[in-house]
Amino acid sequence: MASSGAQSDPSPETILVTGGAGYIGAHVTAALAASGRSVVVLDDLSTGTADRVPDGVTLIEGDVGDAAVVGAALHDHGVTAVIHIAAKKQVGESVARPLWYYRQNVTAMATLLEGCVDAGVGRFLFSSSAATYGMGSGGVIEEDDPPRPINPYGESKLIGEWLLADVARATGLRYAALRYFNVAGAVSPELGDPGVFNLVPMVFDALTRGERPRIFGADWPTPDGTCVRDYVHVADLADAHIRALDALQATGGEVTPEADAAETVDGLVLNVGTGQGSSVQEVIDAVGRVLGHPVDVEVVERRPGDPAALVASVDRITDVLGWSTSRNLDDMVSSAWEGWLALHPEAASLAE
Ligand SMILES: NC(=O)c1ccc[n+]([C@@H]2O[C@H](COP(=O)([O-])OP(=O)(O)OC[C@H]3O[C@@H](n4cnc5c(N)ncnc54)[C@H](O)[C@@H]3O)[C@@H](O)[C@H]2O)c1
Structure with a gap:
């Protein structure tokens, strides 16, 4: 069970995981904690549960869309990197409640990014989705294929990628948007x-x-x-996050695999599948x-x-992160x- 409240002596490398009490977030949090990193979870427990957060990891119960909560989480814990996993993810619900989805997935992410810029956070990983591709081309999809989401959920993820790219251009934030395929x-x-x-x-x-x-x-x-x-095991997915975080730290600058990948000028967009x-x-x-x-x-x-x-297509993630399932x-x-x-x-x- 997680502890709560501010840490008085934050370690030099502290990672904030939003949505760390959810299905994927709990796996990423556990993998980070097991690798010896200091981790803080921010989760409103709307679909997650506190008992998924490992012992020794601080759980802040709050909304990613709340600027005061985000600011306190980042500053109080000396956060150096953020893994933004929290989101609403039901396609049908997004069709029925598009504005709520935009507020949950887009407006809240803008608030989180504002807080990151203010706190000087250097690295940011974002849980994107294969839903950004929409119908795809009928087979293997590459990151540079045109994104054509067909529902507000997929659109909200694509807008999240745009937010990140724009903030990165303006501030030098280094990021990776991980487009998860079917996680199981x-x-x-x-x-x-x-x-x-x-x-x-x-x-x-x-x-x-x-x-x-x-x-x-x-x-x-x-x-x-x-x-x-394309089904990917959640443990392999969690490992991809750790590798992406390390890659962003190691480069200290652009991590663009190809100079002509216009949409990844200041960061990295990676499919995560098998x-x-x-x-x-x-x-x-x-x-x-x-x-x-x-x-x-x-x-x-x-x-x-x-x-x-x-x-x-997993060519890029294999090349850039040396990751495979x-x-x-x-x-x-x-x-x-x-x-x-x-x-x-x-x-x-x-x-x-
Ligand atoms: N599960 C999949 O197959 C899959 C595929 C592609 C992308 N994704 C993305 O991965 C992420 C995690 O998915 P999951 O399957 O673990 O879902 P989940 O619902 O289990 O986890 C989401 C977590 O975020 C929290 N949360 C939601 N809104 C919040 C807010 N405004 N403030 C704070 N916390 C909030 C929830 O309480 C929950 O703990 C999502 O961004 C989703 O879009 C998932």
Whole structure:
């Protein structure tokens, strides 16, 4: 359990993680703490929980959009780098409440950046998303492909990248925007994803309710007819944050991999995926392997706004950070299952 209140003797290198009590943020926080860094979490606990913040890490309960809270967090703790993970992330909700999404994800980020400039924070990592690409081009996506988000959630992430690029140009802030693809798995059951917004927990949820998981279309132009996505283990993702933070520190200036990458002049935009696509059917087959029996599915109509395939090009992150994934789809599904069981013990009978 986290401690709270101001530290009287901040270490020279202190990292503020916003959203550190959430699914991904807790993994990043744990990885940073395990690497010996001093970490402070700022989280309003709107979807996160305090028990995800490791012992020894200060939790400040507050809103990233509150300038006074941000200013105090940065100054009181001598923060030198910020990892901005806090956001609202539900596509459907963003379509229904666009202005609220812009306030949560864009206005709040502007407030955080203002505080960072004021406090002289030198480095900033931002949780961006593959949602910035929208429908993509039907296959492997490179960072320089045109971003064409198709909903307010994806738009809010792209605007966040623009905010960062503009602030970096004006102030010299060094940054990396990490475009996460489909994040799954957990390092331990208690850090499992409590939300039911991604495919793996959605499959577990349907099975737990005694229903067949639904596949939205089996007639896509993909090898088995179901949609293809790039799933990345949350532990590999957390490792990418540590490498990105170190890369920004090591360079002390521009970290542009190619001089002609106009949108990354003052920072770095990186896909975080495996470079390998898995189809919905392949994910469901992996669930079947974990449960010890095949999973029966229901094929329904396609959903509007679903690209057939969205897979990350990982050339840039491999080149710039020397990062690659070490966990596969079965690792993600089996660890996600342990996390699901921790929250839904009644599901235990689903496994043979
Ligand atoms: N989960 C994925 O597959 C995925 C994919 C791409 C990008 N992302 C991005 O990763 C980030 C984390 O996602 P997650 O899956 O861990 O979600 P999550 O909901 O588990 O975590 C978000 C955390 O931020 C906190 N938070 C939200 N708004 C806040 C605010 N205004 N002030 C302070 N704290 C606030 C929440 O309480 C929560 O702890 C988000 O920015 C999301 O857009 C996630």
